[in-house]
Amino acid sequence: MQKKVFKLFYDFEKEEQWLSQMEKEGWAFTKYVPGFYTFESCDKGQYRYRMEFLKHGPKHEETKDYLQFLEETGITCVSSFASWVYLRKAAEEGPFNLFSDIDSRIQHNKRIKNLWIFLTLIEFVGVVNNLFLAGVTDERNWTNVLCGLILLPICVVFARMVIRLIKKLINWKPIV
Amino acid sequence: MQNVSVLSGGRVELGAGTLYGAINTLLKKRWIMPWETNKSSRKKEYVITDLGKGTVDREMKRLTELLENSKKIVGGETHAEKSV
Structure with a gap:
């Protein structure tokens, strides 16, 4: 099952929390188009979400390299908008923080x-x-x-x- | 990343974004370089350079000195005299 939710955020940390909350309720985030979030029904609490505002645009060489690097550490880019990327990691792999210092x-x-x-x-x-x-x-x-x-x-x-x-x-x- | 967690007894969970930035800094400073033996594997591997080894040596010496001096001061083996 799929559903679309209209919501506007200006604080990305609140957005991350909301995506994780939706996941806990059984809705996995799959796509973002300005204002509209697409969710698919899922088993509760499989993934954790984080957002990052990248240095470069989505087509830049470094962005591709970075996303591939993240992939190797078990982090998947679910959706992107301009330089914003929506990332997720399996919850069973522990806490998900992009930055540790x-x-x-x-x-x-x-x-x-x-x-x-x-x-x-x-x-x-x-x-x-x-x-x-x-x-x-x-x-x-x-x-x-x-x-x-x-x-x-x-x-x-x-x-x-x-x-x-x-x-x-x-x-x-x-x-x- | 798992190794860092194990070594620090779970204290440090290295973030992937932080690690990526650190690797690029090390590459820029030429302290490490890409290691290409496993061409079948997409996973990138790096090897430390001589310049990098020298830097590690110096940093370890610095940290040892820091630790020894800290022990001297905190441990009270010699009382640091206050001079104005």
Whole structure:
């Protein structure tokens, strides 16, 4: 049996937890297309899930090499979206953590922080464009105001994500 | 990865992402190099270089010195004098 679930996440760690929770309820995650998660019914608790934001895109040589390396250690790439990969490992093989030292964890979170900075800037440009600039060049219309007002809270949410990641990185900084 | 877990008595569970980064760093520093004898196997194997061996030797000496000095200070064999 198959089912599709619509859900939006901005915290990848919550997403990982949710995928693992679904698996515990007997739904194995198989595919992601923005917003939509496909699940197949499975025996409960077979796999554990992790997500990684890779350095390169899905077609890059290093990505292929890395995924093959993961395969050798019993980790399968279930689905991918841009540079995000959804990975799983059999639960019987023990705990599943991609990173075991603080340096590699910092590197991964820095990449995610930069992604959110980029997304926040795009939203910010959208807000400024719609709320302020639209009225300068031609007559301001309500569509612009509406778009701006919709984008504003999204921009705030994204910016808060950036702040959260920066705080996390500061806490992780080595003492020496 | 299993070996690391056994050696550390289960304390260190080496992450695959961390290991991949470490191997690439070692390759870049030329402390290890790819070992190609098993062409039938897709599994990559590496062998330590002379440069790598030298580095391991130096690092072991450094750690031994660190441990001995720690024992001296904590063990109280010689009391470190406080000088201002």
